[in-house]
Amino acid sequence: MELRHLRTFQVAAEQLNLTKAAEQLGYSQPGITLQIKALEKEIGRPLFTRVGRQNYLTPAGKLLKHHADRLLAVMGELDDDLRKLDIPYGPLVVSSPEFYCTRYMPGIIGRYLKDYPQVRLQMISCNSVETTKLVCAHQADVGIIAGDCLNPDLEVVPIGEEDFVLLAAPELLAGRDKQTLLHTVPFLKDGMVEKIGGNLYAEIDFKPTTIIEFGSEAGIKQAALSQTGCCVLGEAIVEEEIAAGKLVVLHRFAKKLRTSLIYLKERNQEAAIQAFVAMTQEMWDDPKT
Structure with missing residues (x-):
């Protein structure tokens, strides 16, 4: 049973006049x-009966009209929903490390929601590790991560790059050179720097003896500012403190810290995801625009 035949029948059943139905449909x-006649042959029953000059629906015609109205209404809703796939629409879950959320996302999100x-x-x-897991598990639609991503199921879109820097508060350097400092104060670390940066310490022949572990980069930065020890961080999270002289760069590592957007390759046709990716690429270097 063809939908175009049902639409034709629906109009004819409403008009009860084939000439008017033809004019309305352009047939x-x-x-x-x-x-x-094709519908009547398929159903095996007449759909219209004629009394004098007036057409009427038969019992089969009334039944078909009832179901055709329901079916065509559902198909209309489907057409509307399919058109929505071409524009950003519906829920979008974005996962990101805390620093990116506070530093970059407010301006990007504000413009995104204004436009969409x-x-x-x-x-x-x-x-970044948990963000990758959430995207792979369909619990987040888009992720922003630091470091490389080798998962073959994920589309990886680079959006930024920064230096890894070895840092300490200037007060800790008083009367000490870098090597003396590195071997006399605690090293502040979290597991993410090692996962992302690999063996950075070999570049400066550094084997920390006293290590204090933290659960976040923000915690490490605060401890470094409090003169608790030295640390390795991506430069973006501490650039204001470096500019203000509150932290001193002891070494810039050759390896760069990359920032990327990730999403499942199977979802590369979803408008909300693609619009978010495009806007983040555009605004990442200046998220306040």
Whole structure:
């Protein structure tokens, strides 16, 4: 049973006049008649009866009209929903480390929701490893991560690059050179720097003896500012403190810290994801624009 035949029948059943139905649909009257006859042949029952000059629906015609109305209404809703796939629409979950959430996301999210008000956006703050897991598990639609991503199921879109830097508060350097400092104060670390940067310490022949582990980069930065020890961080999170002289760069490592957007390759046709990726690429270097 063809949908176009059902649409023709629906109009003919409402008009009860094939000439008017043909005018409304832009068909010829013989064309309308052929489609009605095709339906009657398929159903095995007449759909219209004629009394004098007036057409009426038969019991089979009334039943078909009832179901055709319901079916065509559902198909209309489907057409509307399919068109929505071409524009950003519906829920979008973005996962990102805390620093990116606070430093970059406010401006990007503000503009994104202004341009695409039909999107319901949710942010999740967690580290890069957990972000990758959430995207792979369909619990986040887009992720922003630090470091390389080799998962073959993920599309990786580079958006930034920065230096790894070895840092300490200037007060800790008083009367000590770099090597003396590195071997006399605690080293502040979290597991993410080693996962992302690999063996950075070999570049400066550094084997820390006293290590204090933290759960976040923000915690490491605060401890470094409090003169607790030295640390390795991506430069972006401490650039203001470096500029203000609150932290001193002891070494810039050759390896760069890359920042990327990730999403599942199978979802590369989803408008909300692609719009977010494009806007983040555009605004990452200046998220306040």
